[in-house]
Amino acid sequence: MGPRAATTLAGVLVAAVLALAGCAASEPEPPPLSRATAGRQPVTLLVSIDGFREDYLRRGATPTLSRLAAGGVTGVMHPSFPSKTFPNHWTLVTGLRPDRHGIVGNRMESPEHRAVFTMATDDPWWWSAASPLWVDAERAGIRTAAMFWPGANVAIGGMSGEVERPEPAGMRPSDWVPYNKAVNDSQRVNMVLDWLRRPEEIRPSFVTLYFDKVDTAGHHHGPDSAQTTQAVAEVDKAIGVLVAGLKALGQPANLVIVADHGMAATSSERTIALDTLADPERYHLVETGPFASLAPRPGAAADVERALLAPHEHMQCWRKADIPARFHYGANPRVPPILCLAQPGWLIQASAPRQPASGGNHGYDNMAPEMNALFIATGPAFAAGRVLPDFDNVDIYPLLRQLIGLPAAVGVDGSSAVFQDVLKGPAVPATN
Numbered sequence: 090m091g092p093r094a095a096t097t098l099a100g101v102l103v104a105a106v107l108a109l110a111g112c113a114a115s116e117p118e119p120p121p122l123s124r125a126t127a128g129r130q131p132v133t134l135l136v137s138i139d140g141f142r143e144d145y146l147r148r149g150a151t152p153t154l155s156r157l158a159a160g161g162v163t164g165v166m167h168p169s170f171p172s173k174t175f176p177n178h179w180t181l182v183t184g185l186r187p188d189r190h191g192i193v194g195n196r197m198e199s200p201e202h203r204a205v206f207t208m209a210t211d212d213p214w215w216w217s218a219a220s221p222l223w224v225d226a227e228r229a230g231i232r233t234a235a236m237f238w239p240g241a242n243v244a245i246g247g248m249s250g251e252v253e254r255p256e257p258a259g260m261r262p263s264d265w266v267p268y269n270k271a272v273n274d275s276q277r278v279n280m281v282l283d284w285l286r287r288p289e290e291i292r293p294s295f296v297t298l299y300f301d302k303v304d305t306a307g308h309h310h311g312p313d314s315a316q317t318t319q320a321v322a323e324v325d326k327a328i329g330v331l332v333a334g335l336k337a338l339g340q341p342a343n344l345v346i347v348a349d350h351g352m353a354a355t356s357s358e359r360t361i362a363l364d365t366l367a368d369p370e371r372y373h374l375v376e377t378g379p380f381a382s383l384a385p386r387p388g389a390a391a392d393v394e395r396a397l398l399a400p401h402e403h404m405q406c407w408r409k410a411d412i413p414a415r416f417h418y419g420a421n422p423r424v425p426p427i428l429c430l431a432q433p434g435w436l437i438q439a440s441a442p443r444q445p446a447s448g449g450n451h452g453y454d455n456m457a458p459e460m461n462a463l464f465i466a467t468g469p470a471f472a473a474g475r476v477l478p479d480f481d482n483v484d485i486y487p488l489l490r491q492l493i494g495l496p497a498a499v500g501v502d503g504s505s506a507v508f509q510d511v512l513k514g515p516a517v518p519a520t521n
């Protein structure tokens with residue numbers, strides 16, 4: 090084919106394209122694919138990587154998270170006391186510290202109600218002091234979904250113990266799944282992407298996503314182990330799949346990626362055995378580990394206090410009324426009368442361990458560097474390449490309200506002030 094023929098062919102093609110363009114003006118709308126992806130409002134994705142200590146970001150195991158941090162906002166976030174999973178996840182979605190929201194431990198006892206709270210308890214009564222973000226959002230017509238989150242399975246505001254009722258009153262996210270550790274990372278990510286693939290009328294605007302494996306590896310093998318770094322790398326990969334999936338869907342997202350607390354290396358050689366300090370017949374233990382909480386038996390308060398409130402190496406105990414103010418802890422009736430807190434890396438146990446053991450734990454002073462939690466925020470609402478000064482995790486809830494377009498929170502323990510310089514423009518009002 091000579092140059093002249095090519096020119097002629099090109100001319101024909103141009104004419105054909107122009108003709109098609111002319112036709113298009115009188116044809117119906119463009120094809121559905123472009124309509125489905127165009128004009129999607131940003132979704133707010135709250136991702137928790139349980140036990141992801143902030144410095145895990147600098148292990149060379151997190152290509153995705155490090156890229157997201159560099160392209161967004163990052164910083165050290167301090168958990169609330171106690172630096173445990175349930176108290177802190179509830180803080181992240183209520184803006185209240187545990188003493189106020191009532192989930193004051195992973196394990197709680199209510200002698201007057203003859204009830205025990207464990208991480209499997211979804212009786213609304215335990216949770217009713219606070220209302221999580223998804224309840225306010227749903228009330229405002231903003232659809233929410235939870236791919237696991239402590240409390241997401243609880244019918245907030247519902248009646249207690251009405252198992253025989255087919256649909257107990259109370260509110261949960263529009264979409265939620267009962268917690269099950271066996272659901273793997275990619276199934277969790279795919280569930281979130283499937284929710285976002287839905288038609289707009291039933292597509293969530295606020296979604297939670299939770300990963301447990303970094304915490305589990307940290308407990309079993311310690312924060313400095315190869316296994317923990319491996320778990321970090323696996324979750325990083327899952328988040329990479331999430332980000333790629335969002336891109337493929339054309340779904341803009343403000344990602345807020347957090348941890349509930351960090352992790353400190355522990356060893357059976359660093360144990361404080363309570364039964365060597367006070368007669369175990371004279372008190373009732375509610376929790377042990379990085380902190381211990383206990384109630385003296387009737388008539389034994391003076392003896393137990395004399396033994397425990399005295400100075401100890403690697404541990405300090407207080408009456409609940411005397412817990413230092415910076416912990417914001419001890420006013421809640423669910424906090425047992427005495428709290429003992431170990432130095433990071435030490436464990437308070439009922440008695441000395443029989444076997445040597447090492448691993449990791451959390452629950453320590455929330456300002457201890459070992460408890461520092463991950464924070465990364467990225468997406469259209471956030472500036473790029475910014476590092477925040479340290480802040481407390483009570484500030485996440487006000488930030489999330491702003492991102493999803495809810496009015497500012499009133500009377501909570503945190504504020505979104507720390508984020509104002511890294512937020513771009515006014516928040517996009519959430520539509521469903």
Ligand code: AMP
Pocket residue numbers: 139173174175195208209237238239240268270301304305
């Ligand atoms: P911990 O390290 O004891 O503070 O708690 C971490 C554990 O909490 C993880 O191993 C999870 O399996 C468990 N967990 C997280 N979310 C839930 C949930 N919604 N219901 C029950 N257990 C949960």
Ligand code: ZN
Pocket residue numbers: 139140173174175304349350
């Ligand atoms: Zn945790």
Ligand code: ZN
Pocket residue numbers: 140174304305308451
């Ligand atoms: Zn843990």
